[in-house]
Amino acid sequence: MYKLKLRENESKLGLNFTNLSYLKVALTHSSFANQHKDSEYNERLEFLGDSVLQLCVTEYLYKNYKEKSEGELTKIRSLIVCENSLYEVAKEMNLGEYIRMSRGEELTGGRNRVSIQADAVEAVIAAIYLDKGFEFTRDFILKHFASIMNKAIDNKIILDFKTKLQEYLQQNGEVNINYELVKHEGPPHRRKFYTVVSINDEIMGEGEGYSKKEAEQRAAKKALIKLEVVNE
Template identity: 70%
Template sequence: MAKFNIKEVEENIGLTFNEPTLLKVALTHSSYANQHKDQEYNERFEFLGDSILQLCITEYLFLNYKNKSEGELTKIRSLIVCENSLYEIGKKLNLGYFIRISRGEELTGGRERVSIIADAVEALIAGIYLDKGLEFVKDYIIGHFKEIIDKAINNSIVLDYKTKLQEEMQKSGEVSIVYELLKYEGPPHRRKFFTSVIIEDKEYGKGEGYSKKESEQNAAKEALRALEESNE
Protein backbone atom coordinates (compact mmCIF):
# COMPACT_ATOMS: atom_id res chain seq x y z
CA MET A 1 0.00 0.00 0.00
CA ALA A 2 1.00 3.65 -0.20
CA LYS A 3 2.60 5.53 2.72
CA PHE A 4 0.52 5.29 5.90
CA ASN A 5 -1.83 8.27 5.85
CA ILE A 6 -3.33 9.12 9.25
CA LYS A 7 -6.07 11.34 7.82
CA GLU A 8 -7.17 8.65 5.38
CA VAL A 9 -7.32 6.05 8.16
CA GLU A 10 -9.26 8.40 10.45
CA GLU A 11 -11.77 9.14 7.72
CA ASN A 12 -12.21 5.42 7.13
CA ILE A 13 -12.81 4.51 10.80
CA GLY A 14 -14.99 7.54 11.44
CA LEU A 15 -13.07 9.44 14.12
CA THR A 16 -10.10 11.76 14.63
CA PHE A 17 -7.35 10.99 17.16
CA ASN A 18 -5.98 13.61 19.52
CA GLU A 19 -2.73 11.61 19.56
CA PRO A 20 -2.29 10.11 16.04
CA THR A 21 0.69 8.01 17.16
CA LEU A 22 -1.73 5.76 19.06
CA LEU A 23 -3.56 4.98 15.84
CA LYS A 24 -0.31 4.25 14.04
CA VAL A 25 0.80 1.80 16.73
CA ALA A 26 -2.61 0.11 16.79
CA LEU A 27 -2.29 -0.65 13.09
CA THR A 28 1.35 -1.78 13.11
CA HIS A 29 1.94 -5.54 12.92
CA SER A 30 4.98 -7.16 14.54
CA SER A 31 6.31 -8.22 11.11
CA TYR A 32 6.61 -4.54 10.14
CA ALA A 33 8.30 -3.63 13.42
CA ASN A 34 10.83 -6.42 12.94
CA GLN A 35 12.05 -4.64 9.80
CA HIS A 36 11.98 -1.10 11.19
CA LYS A 37 14.17 -0.30 14.18
CA ASP A 38 12.54 1.12 17.31
CA GLN A 39 9.04 0.83 15.81
CA GLU A 40 6.36 0.03 18.41
CA TYR A 41 3.77 -2.52 17.30
CA ASN A 42 0.29 -3.50 18.45
CA GLU A 43 0.63 -6.64 20.61
CA ARG A 44 0.36 -4.77 23.92
CA PHE A 45 -2.57 -2.79 22.50
CA GLU A 46 -4.30 -6.09 21.64
CA PHE A 47 -3.94 -7.20 25.27
CA LEU A 48 -5.60 -4.02 26.54
CA GLY A 49 -8.22 -3.91 23.80
CA ASP A 50 -9.40 -7.45 24.55
CA SER A 51 -10.13 -6.53 28.18
CA ILE A 52 -11.88 -3.31 27.21
CA LEU A 53 -14.06 -5.12 24.68
CA GLN A 54 -14.96 -7.81 27.23
CA LEU A 55 -15.92 -5.17 29.79
CA CYS A 56 -18.03 -3.07 27.42
CA ILE A 57 -19.93 -6.02 25.95
CA THR A 58 -20.43 -7.57 29.41
CA GLU A 59 -21.84 -4.32 30.80
CA TYR A 60 -24.13 -3.85 27.79
CA LEU A 61 -25.56 -7.37 28.10
CA PHE A 62 -25.91 -7.06 31.89
CA LEU A 63 -27.85 -3.79 31.67
CA ASN A 64 -30.02 -4.59 28.65
CA TYR A 65 -30.91 -8.29 29.08
CA LYS A 66 -31.99 -8.63 32.69
CA ASN A 67 -34.08 -11.71 31.90
CA LYS A 68 -30.98 -13.71 30.90
CA SER A 69 -29.13 -15.90 33.39
CA GLU A 70 -25.38 -15.73 33.99
CA GLY A 71 -24.89 -18.86 31.90
CA GLU A 72 -26.93 -17.49 29.00
CA LEU A 73 -25.10 -14.16 29.08
CA THR A 74 -21.73 -15.93 29.10
CA LYS A 75 -22.65 -17.96 26.01
CA ILE A 76 -24.00 -14.92 24.20
CA ARG A 77 -20.87 -12.91 25.02
CA SER A 78 -18.67 -15.71 23.67
CA LEU A 79 -20.42 -15.38 20.31
CA ILE A 80 -19.89 -11.62 20.26
CA VAL A 81 -16.32 -11.42 21.58
CA CYS A 82 -14.64 -13.91 19.27
CA GLU A 83 -12.18 -13.90 16.40
CA ASN A 84 -14.84 -14.23 13.69
CA SER A 85 -16.79 -11.24 15.00
CA LEU A 86 -13.64 -9.14 15.26
CA TYR A 87 -12.71 -10.16 11.73
CA GLU A 88 -16.16 -9.10 10.50
CA ILE A 89 -15.76 -5.66 12.11
CA GLY A 90 -12.23 -5.32 10.74
CA LYS A 91 -13.39 -6.11 7.22
CA LYS A 92 -16.13 -3.47 7.43
CA LEU A 93 -13.53 -0.92 8.57
CA ASN A 94 -11.14 -2.07 5.82
CA LEU A 95 -8.34 -2.45 8.36
CA GLY A 96 -6.57 -5.03 6.21
CA TYR A 97 -5.77 -2.30 3.72
CA PHE A 98 -4.42 0.16 6.30
CA ILE A 99 -2.45 -2.07 8.65
CA ARG A 100 1.33 -1.82 8.39
CA ILE A 101 2.82 -5.26 7.75
CA SER A 102 6.04 -6.54 6.21
CA ARG A 103 6.32 -7.20 2.50
CA GLY A 104 6.74 -10.91 3.18
CA GLU A 105 3.60 -11.05 5.33
CA GLU A 106 1.69 -9.17 2.65
CA LEU A 107 2.78 -11.60 -0.06
CA THR A 108 1.47 -14.56 1.96
CA GLY A 109 -2.01 -13.04 2.39
CA GLY A 110 -1.48 -11.14 5.63
CA ARG A 111 -3.90 -8.36 4.73
CA GLU A 112 -6.71 -10.92 4.59
CA ARG A 113 -5.57 -13.12 7.49
CA VAL A 114 -8.32 -13.52 10.07
CA SER A 115 -6.00 -13.36 13.09
CA ILE A 116 -4.17 -10.22 11.93
CA ILE A 117 -7.38 -8.31 11.21
CA ALA A 118 -9.06 -9.47 14.44
CA ASP A 119 -6.00 -8.46 16.47
CA ALA A 120 -5.96 -5.07 14.75
CA VAL A 121 -9.55 -4.43 15.86
CA GLU A 122 -8.61 -5.15 19.49
CA ALA A 123 -5.59 -2.87 19.16
CA LEU A 124 -7.72 -0.14 17.62
CA ILE A 125 -10.13 -0.37 20.57
CA ALA A 126 -7.19 0.11 22.93
CA GLY A 127 -5.95 3.07 20.92
CA ILE A 128 -9.35 4.75 21.06
CA TYR A 129 -9.58 4.11 24.81
CA LEU A 130 -6.13 5.61 25.46
CA ASP A 131 -6.95 8.61 23.28
CA LYS A 132 -10.54 9.36 24.28
CA GLY A 133 -11.45 7.40 27.42
CA LEU A 134 -13.83 4.63 28.39
CA GLU A 135 -17.20 6.25 27.68
CA PHE A 136 -16.20 7.20 24.14
CA VAL A 137 -14.78 3.79 23.25
CA LYS A 138 -17.83 2.12 24.80
CA ASP A 139 -20.14 4.01 22.42
CA TYR A 140 -17.84 3.21 19.50
CA ILE A 141 -17.84 -0.51 20.34
CA ILE A 142 -21.60 -0.81 20.79
CA GLY A 143 -22.22 1.15 17.61
CA HIS A 144 -20.08 -1.18 15.55
CA PHE A 145 -21.02 -4.43 17.31
CA LYS A 146 -24.79 -3.81 17.55
CA GLU A 147 -25.64 -6.02 14.56
CA ILE A 148 -23.46 -8.84 15.92
CA ILE A 149 -25.02 -8.44 19.38
CA ASP A 150 -28.55 -8.66 17.96
CA LYS A 151 -27.61 -11.73 15.93
CA ALA A 152 -26.14 -13.42 19.02
CA ILE A 153 -29.26 -12.68 21.08
CA ASN A 154 -31.54 -14.05 18.36
CA ASN A 155 -29.47 -17.23 18.09
CA SER A 156 -28.96 -17.70 21.83
CA ILE A 157 -31.39 -20.62 22.02
CA VAL A 158 -29.22 -22.69 19.70
CA LEU A 159 -25.77 -21.57 20.77
CA ASP A 160 -24.28 -24.96 21.56
CA TYR A 161 -25.33 -27.88 19.37
CA LYS A 162 -22.54 -30.10 20.75
CA THR A 163 -23.93 -29.82 24.28
CA LYS A 164 -27.49 -30.42 23.05
CA LEU A 165 -26.36 -33.51 21.13
CA GLN A 166 -24.51 -34.88 24.16
CA GLU A 167 -27.53 -34.34 26.40
CA GLU A 168 -29.82 -36.02 23.88
CA MET A 169 -27.59 -39.06 23.31
CA GLN A 170 -26.85 -39.64 27.00
CA LYS A 171 -30.46 -39.73 28.17
CA SER A 172 -30.19 -43.52 28.26
CA GLY A 173 -26.63 -43.69 29.59
CA GLU A 174 -23.06 -42.90 28.62
CA VAL A 175 -22.20 -43.03 24.91
CA SER A 176 -19.03 -42.29 22.95
CA ILE A 177 -19.22 -39.11 20.85
CA VAL A 178 -16.17 -38.33 18.71
CA TYR A 179 -15.60 -35.40 16.34
CA GLU A 180 -13.29 -36.40 13.48
CA LEU A 181 -11.58 -33.82 11.28
CA LEU A 182 -12.02 -35.09 7.73
CA LYS A 183 -10.03 -32.46 5.86
CA TYR A 184 -9.33 -28.77 5.52
CA GLU A 185 -8.83 -26.61 2.47
CA GLY A 186 -8.12 -23.04 1.44
CA PRO A 187 -5.30 -20.59 2.22
CA PRO A 188 -3.98 -20.31 5.82
CA HIS A 189 -5.72 -16.97 6.39
CA ARG A 190 -9.17 -18.34 5.42
CA ARG A 191 -9.01 -22.10 5.98
CA LYS A 192 -12.19 -24.18 5.86
CA PHE A 193 -12.59 -27.28 8.03
CA PHE A 194 -14.76 -30.38 7.43
CA THR A 195 -15.76 -32.56 10.40
CA SER A 196 -17.91 -35.62 11.02
CA VAL A 197 -19.48 -36.65 14.34
CA ILE A 198 -19.21 -40.34 15.24
CA ILE A 199 -21.49 -41.82 17.90
CA GLU A 200 -20.76 -45.38 18.96
CA ASP A 201 -18.78 -45.96 15.72
CA LYS A 202 -21.59 -44.66 13.49
CA GLU A 203 -21.46 -41.37 11.59
CA TYR A 204 -24.44 -39.18 12.45
CA GLY A 205 -23.59 -35.90 10.73
CA LYS A 206 -21.07 -33.76 8.91
CA GLY A 207 -20.32 -30.05 9.20
CA GLU A 208 -18.03 -27.39 7.84
CA GLY A 209 -16.82 -23.99 9.01
CA TYR A 210 -13.94 -21.53 9.13
CA SER A 211 -12.71 -22.95 12.44
CA LYS A 212 -12.63 -26.49 13.86
CA LYS A 213 -15.10 -25.42 16.54
CA GLU A 214 -17.57 -24.08 13.98
CA SER A 215 -17.34 -27.23 11.84
CA GLU A 216 -17.94 -29.41 14.91
CA GLN A 217 -20.99 -27.36 15.91
CA ASN A 218 -22.42 -27.72 12.40
CA ALA A 219 -21.77 -31.48 12.44
CA ALA A 220 -23.63 -31.73 15.76
CA LYS A 221 -26.47 -29.64 14.33
CA GLU A 222 -26.83 -32.06 11.40
CA ALA A 223 -26.74 -35.03 13.79
CA LEU A 224 -29.55 -33.52 15.88
CA ARG A 225 -31.59 -32.98 12.74
CA ALA A 226 -31.04 -36.60 11.71
CA LEU A 227 -32.13 -37.81 15.16
CA GLU A 228 -35.30 -35.72 15.01
CA GLU A 229 -36.18 -37.16 11.59
CA SER A 230 -35.58 -40.73 12.76
CA ASN A 231 -37.87 -40.21 15.77
CA GLU A 232 -40.78 -38.83 13.73
Protein backbone atom coordinates in the same frame (compact mmCIF):
# COMPACT_ATOMS: atom_id res chain seq x y z
CA MET B 1 2.73 8.43 2.73
CA TYR B 2 1.42 6.07 5.42
CA LYS B 3 0.12 9.05 7.38
CA LEU B 4 -2.29 9.73 4.50
CA LYS B 5 -3.57 6.14 4.75
CA LEU B 6 -3.99 6.57 8.50
CA ARG B 7 -6.03 9.72 7.94
CA GLU B 8 -8.10 7.87 5.35
CA ASN B 9 -8.75 5.01 7.79
CA GLU B 10 -9.48 7.48 10.58
CA SER B 11 -12.06 9.21 8.39
CA LYS B 12 -13.75 5.93 7.39
CA LEU B 13 -14.08 4.99 11.05
CA GLY B 14 -15.60 8.38 11.85
CA LEU B 15 -12.74 9.31 14.16
CA ASN B 16 -10.48 12.28 14.76
CA PHE B 17 -7.46 11.30 16.83
CA THR B 18 -5.72 13.89 18.94
CA ASN B 19 -2.66 11.64 18.91
CA LEU B 20 -2.58 9.77 15.60
CA SER B 21 0.37 7.67 16.75
CA TYR B 22 -2.03 5.52 18.78
CA LEU B 23 -3.77 4.45 15.58
CA LYS B 24 -0.42 3.98 13.82
CA VAL B 25 0.76 1.52 16.47
CA ALA B 26 -2.63 -0.22 16.54
CA LEU B 27 -2.30 -0.98 12.83
CA THR B 28 1.34 -2.14 12.97
CA HIS B 29 1.92 -5.90 12.95
CA SER B 30 4.94 -7.41 14.68
CA SER B 31 6.39 -8.56 11.34
CA PHE B 32 6.73 -4.93 10.25
CA ALA B 33 8.28 -3.90 13.56
CA ASN B 34 10.82 -6.73 13.32
CA GLN B 35 12.06 -5.25 10.04
CA HIS B 36 11.98 -1.66 11.32
CA LYS B 37 13.60 -1.76 14.72
CA ASP B 38 12.34 1.66 15.76
CA SER B 39 8.68 0.73 15.21
CA GLU B 40 6.22 -0.17 17.94
CA TYR B 41 3.66 -2.87 17.19
CA ASN B 42 0.17 -3.58 18.42
CA GLU B 43 0.37 -6.53 20.83
CA ARG B 44 0.29 -4.43 24.02
CA LEU B 45 -2.64 -2.45 22.64
CA GLU B 46 -4.44 -5.74 21.90
CA PHE B 47 -4.08 -6.65 25.57
CA LEU B 48 -5.68 -3.39 26.66
CA GLY B 49 -8.31 -3.39 23.94
CA ASP B 50 -9.49 -6.88 24.86
CA SER B 51 -10.24 -5.72 28.41
CA VAL B 52 -12.01 -2.56 27.26
CA LEU B 53 -14.13 -4.54 24.80
CA GLN B 54 -15.02 -7.15 27.42
CA LEU B 55 -16.07 -4.45 29.89
CA CYS B 56 -18.20 -2.53 27.37
CA VAL B 57 -19.98 -5.66 26.15
CA THR B 58 -20.47 -6.94 29.70
CA GLU B 59 -21.95 -3.64 30.85
CA TYR B 60 -24.31 -3.50 27.87
CA LEU B 61 -25.57 -7.04 28.36
CA TYR B 62 -25.94 -6.58 32.13
CA LYS B 63 -28.02 -3.42 31.75
CA ASN B 64 -30.19 -4.52 28.83
CA TYR B 65 -30.89 -8.21 29.46
CA LYS B 66 -31.94 -8.42 33.08
CA GLU B 67 -33.94 -11.60 32.44
CA LYS B 68 -30.84 -13.58 31.46
CA SER B 69 -28.75 -15.51 33.95
CA GLU B 70 -25.01 -15.11 34.49
CA GLY B 71 -24.38 -18.26 32.47
CA GLU B 72 -26.48 -17.04 29.54
CA LEU B 73 -24.78 -13.64 29.55
CA THR B 74 -21.35 -15.26 29.67
CA LYS B 75 -22.17 -17.42 26.65
CA ILE B 76 -23.48 -14.43 24.67
CA ARG B 77 -20.41 -12.35 25.55
CA SER B 78 -18.07 -15.15 24.44
CA LEU B 79 -19.73 -15.16 21.02
CA ILE B 80 -19.40 -11.39 20.67
CA VAL B 81 -15.72 -11.10 21.61
CA CYS B 82 -14.47 -14.28 19.89
CA GLU B 83 -11.93 -14.16 17.07
CA ASN B 84 -14.45 -14.89 14.32
CA SER B 85 -16.73 -12.05 15.44
CA LEU B 86 -13.81 -9.63 15.66
CA TYR B 87 -12.83 -10.67 12.14
CA GLU B 88 -16.33 -9.85 10.88
CA VAL B 89 -16.05 -6.39 12.47
CA ALA B 90 -12.59 -5.93 10.94
CA LYS B 91 -13.99 -6.68 7.49
CA GLU B 92 -16.75 -4.12 7.99
CA MET B 93 -14.09 -1.58 8.99
CA ASN B 94 -11.86 -2.66 6.06
CA LEU B 95 -8.92 -2.78 8.49
CA GLY B 96 -6.91 -5.28 6.45
CA GLU B 97 -6.12 -2.60 3.89
CA TYR B 98 -4.43 -0.41 6.48
CA ILE B 99 -2.38 -2.83 8.59
CA ARG B 100 1.39 -2.39 8.25
CA MET B 101 3.14 -5.75 7.92
CA SER B 102 6.26 -7.19 6.34
CA ARG B 103 6.27 -8.09 2.66
CA GLY B 104 6.75 -11.73 3.61
CA GLU B 105 3.72 -11.72 5.91
CA GLU B 106 1.62 -10.12 3.21
CA LEU B 107 2.72 -12.68 0.60
CA THR B 108 1.58 -15.51 2.88
CA GLY B 109 -1.93 -14.07 3.07
CA GLY B 110 -1.43 -12.05 6.24
CA ARG B 111 -3.59 -9.16 5.14
CA ASN B 112 -6.61 -11.48 5.05
CA ARG B 113 -5.64 -13.63 8.04
CA VAL B 114 -8.38 -13.92 10.64
CA SER B 115 -6.11 -13.61 13.66
CA ILE B 116 -4.24 -10.54 12.39
CA GLN B 117 -7.43 -8.65 11.58
CA ALA B 118 -9.13 -9.67 14.83
CA ASP B 119 -6.11 -8.53 16.86
CA ALA B 120 -6.12 -5.21 14.99
CA VAL B 121 -9.71 -4.54 16.06
CA GLU B 122 -8.76 -4.92 19.72
CA ALA B 123 -5.72 -2.70 19.22
CA VAL B 124 -7.82 0.00 17.53
CA ILE B 125 -10.26 -0.11 20.43
CA ALA B 126 -7.36 0.46 22.83
CA ALA B 127 -6.07 3.33 20.70
CA ILE B 128 -9.47 5.01 20.81
CA TYR B 129 -9.69 4.45 24.57
CA LEU B 130 -6.29 6.05 25.18
CA ASP B 131 -7.10 8.99 22.91
CA LYS B 132 -10.80 9.59 23.66
CA GLY B 133 -11.63 7.92 26.96
CA PHE B 134 -14.08 5.25 28.03
CA GLU B 135 -17.46 6.75 27.12
CA PHE B 136 -16.45 7.59 23.54
CA THR B 137 -14.95 4.12 23.13
CA ARG B 138 -18.09 2.46 24.49
CA ASP B 139 -20.22 4.33 21.94
CA PHE B 140 -17.82 3.29 19.16
CA ILE B 141 -18.01 -0.37 20.20
CA LEU B 142 -21.79 -0.40 20.51
CA LYS B 143 -22.08 1.11 17.03
CA HIS B 144 -19.64 -1.19 15.25
CA PHE B 145 -20.57 -4.36 17.15
CA ALA B 146 -24.36 -3.85 16.97
CA SER B 147 -24.92 -6.47 14.27
CA ILE B 148 -22.66 -9.03 15.97
CA MET B 149 -24.33 -8.46 19.34
CA ASN B 150 -27.80 -8.92 17.87
CA LYS B 151 -26.73 -12.18 16.23
CA ALA B 152 -25.16 -13.42 19.46
CA ILE B 153 -28.27 -12.58 21.47
CA ASP B 154 -30.42 -14.43 18.91
CA ASN B 155 -27.96 -17.37 18.98
CA LYS B 156 -27.17 -16.96 15.28
CA ILE B 157 -23.38 -16.96 15.50
CA ILE B 158 -21.75 -20.21 14.40
CA LEU B 159 -18.14 -20.83 15.36
CA ASP B 160 -17.77 -24.23 13.72
CA PHE B 161 -19.60 -24.62 10.39
CA LYS B 162 -18.44 -28.22 9.91
CA THR B 163 -20.00 -29.30 13.21
CA LYS B 164 -23.16 -27.31 12.50
CA LEU B 165 -23.51 -28.96 9.09
CA GLN B 166 -23.04 -32.42 10.54
CA GLU B 167 -25.56 -31.82 13.35
CA TYR B 168 -28.13 -30.42 10.95
CA LEU B 169 -27.84 -33.24 8.41
CA GLN B 170 -27.86 -36.04 10.97
CA GLN B 171 -31.11 -34.91 12.59
CA ASN B 172 -32.94 -37.21 10.17
CA GLY B 173 -30.51 -40.11 10.17
CA GLU B 174 -27.04 -40.88 8.93
CA VAL B 175 -25.73 -39.12 5.82
CA ASN B 176 -22.40 -39.30 4.05
CA ILE B 177 -20.47 -36.03 4.37
CA ASN B 178 -17.16 -35.86 2.54
CA TYR B 179 -14.59 -33.07 2.26
CA GLU B 180 -12.27 -33.30 -0.73
CA LEU B 181 -9.22 -31.20 -1.49
CA VAL B 182 -9.68 -30.28 -5.15
CA LYS B 183 -6.39 -28.47 -5.67
CA HIS B 184 -3.83 -26.21 -4.11
CA GLU B 185 -1.76 -23.51 -5.73
CA GLY B 186 1.05 -21.14 -4.98
CA PRO B 187 4.49 -21.61 -3.41
CA PRO B 188 4.85 -23.46 -0.06
CA HIS B 189 4.95 -20.22 1.92
CA ARG B 190 1.76 -18.95 0.27
CA ARG B 191 -0.20 -22.08 -0.55
CA LYS B 192 -3.93 -21.72 -1.13
CA PHE B 193 -6.27 -24.70 -0.77
CA TYR B 194 -9.56 -25.36 -2.57
CA THR B 195 -12.05 -27.79 -1.05
CA VAL B 196 -15.53 -29.09 -1.84
CA VAL B 197 -17.98 -30.73 0.54
CA SER B 198 -20.29 -33.45 -0.78
CA ILE B 199 -23.44 -34.76 0.86
CA ASN B 200 -24.39 -38.22 -0.31
CA ASP B 201 -22.07 -37.69 -3.30
CA GLU B 202 -23.67 -34.37 -4.28
CA ILE B 203 -21.40 -31.33 -4.11
CA MET B 204 -23.05 -28.77 -1.83
CA GLY B 205 -20.32 -26.24 -1.14
CA GLU B 206 -16.92 -24.97 -2.19
CA GLY B 207 -14.34 -23.21 -0.07
CA GLU B 208 -10.86 -21.77 -0.27
CA GLY B 209 -8.31 -20.69 2.28
CA TYR B 210 -4.67 -20.60 3.29
CA SER B 211 -5.10 -23.82 5.27
CA LYS B 212 -7.12 -26.97 4.65
CA LYS B 213 -9.13 -26.30 7.82
CA GLU B 214 -10.09 -22.82 6.68
CA ALA B 215 -11.10 -24.09 3.22
CA GLU B 216 -13.26 -26.85 4.73
CA GLN B 217 -14.99 -24.43 7.10
CA ARG B 218 -15.84 -22.13 4.21
CA ALA B 219 -17.13 -25.04 2.13
CA ALA B 220 -19.34 -26.12 5.05
CA LYS B 221 -20.67 -22.58 5.39
CA LYS B 222 -21.55 -22.49 1.68
CA ALA B 223 -23.43 -25.79 2.10
CA LEU B 224 -25.36 -24.40 5.08
CA ILE B 225 -26.27 -21.32 3.03
CA LYS B 226 -27.44 -23.54 0.17
CA LEU B 227 -29.55 -25.55 2.61
CA GLU B 228 -30.94 -22.24 3.96
CA VAL B 229 -29.73 -23.00 7.47
CA VAL B 230 -27.70 -19.80 7.69
CA ASN B 231 -27.64 -16.52 5.78
CA GLU B 232 -24.76 -15.07 3.78
